[in-house]
Amino acid sequence: MIHPKITLNLCGSLLVLENPVVMAVININADSFYEKSRFTERGSILKQAETHLLEGATFLDIGGMSSRPGAPISNAKEEVEKIVPVIKSLKKEFPNTFISIDTVHSAVANAAYQEGAVLVNDISAGAIDPDMFPFLAKTNIPYVLMHLKGVPRNMQDNTNYKDVSLDVLDFLILKYQALKELGVKDIIIDPGFGFGKDVVQNYELLQHLSIFKILECPLMVGLSRKSMIYKVLEGTPEDALHGTTALHFFALQQGALILRAHDVKPAIDTIKVWKALENAKTN
Secondary structure, three states: OOOOOOEEEEOOEEEEOOOOEEEEEEEOOOOOOOHHHEOOOHHHHHHHHHHHHHOOOOEEEEEOOOOOOOOOOOOHHHHHHHHHHHHHHHHHHOOOOEEEEEOOOHHHHHHHHHOOOOEEEEOOOOOOOOOHHHHHHHHOOOEEEEOOOOOOOOOOOOOOOOOHHHHHHHHHHHHHHHHHHHOOOOEEEEOOOOOOOOHHHHHHHHHOHHHHHHHOOOEEEOOOOOHHHHOOOOOOHHHOHHHHHHHHHHHHHOOOOEEEEOOHHHHHHHHHHHHHHHHHHHO
């Protein structure tokens, strides 16, 4: 079904999520798992941002830290020094763009917020930095609440669940309640595909994605080119675009409202044909 209108207050700008949108990935580090998503030079970052926006991205998700399996936690001060000039440049070139900051550090989130970022995308659900939730409450910046078991360095060492979908849901409910008690208003839910789950568990989680709608929050999925796709295809992240598109379509059927993607046009095209199919059901 076509979604009812859901709104996000993006630091004073109201975004109506009546239809699914795309969050474009821009990794400004040299270590993220998909090599073609890495941009370290200012010119290449701005060019990639322009391409994503022209192709229809609603958000640009800027990540200074790699969160691939085995990656260490970044130094917050170094991350601030890396992301602040980039966000300044992006806001100068594309002043109306919605920028998301992909970080586990409240200091980085705050620096990005001061420069115009309107969304915090934290893979750790506040577990790595205890000051993250208080920062969110103070600023009322919207927040992507994601499930992660452990930290990137060790998250694939313990993938034991009684029921992966229900365990992830229970985790997110507790974190959601904690945020609401602090007064955080705008929360986006991300089940955390690839973060502390094996391939089979990722597909089980996707199969039951619709259960997360119980939280009545926008639902985001980060499936793009991940190992749950390329391992099934016996390839690499470079081989995983078609598989990503297939899973994006299924995620939309299950209620996803935000597709976090490396490839914006294929994701936008997927949304368009999904919407056409949904509209045909009502005619």
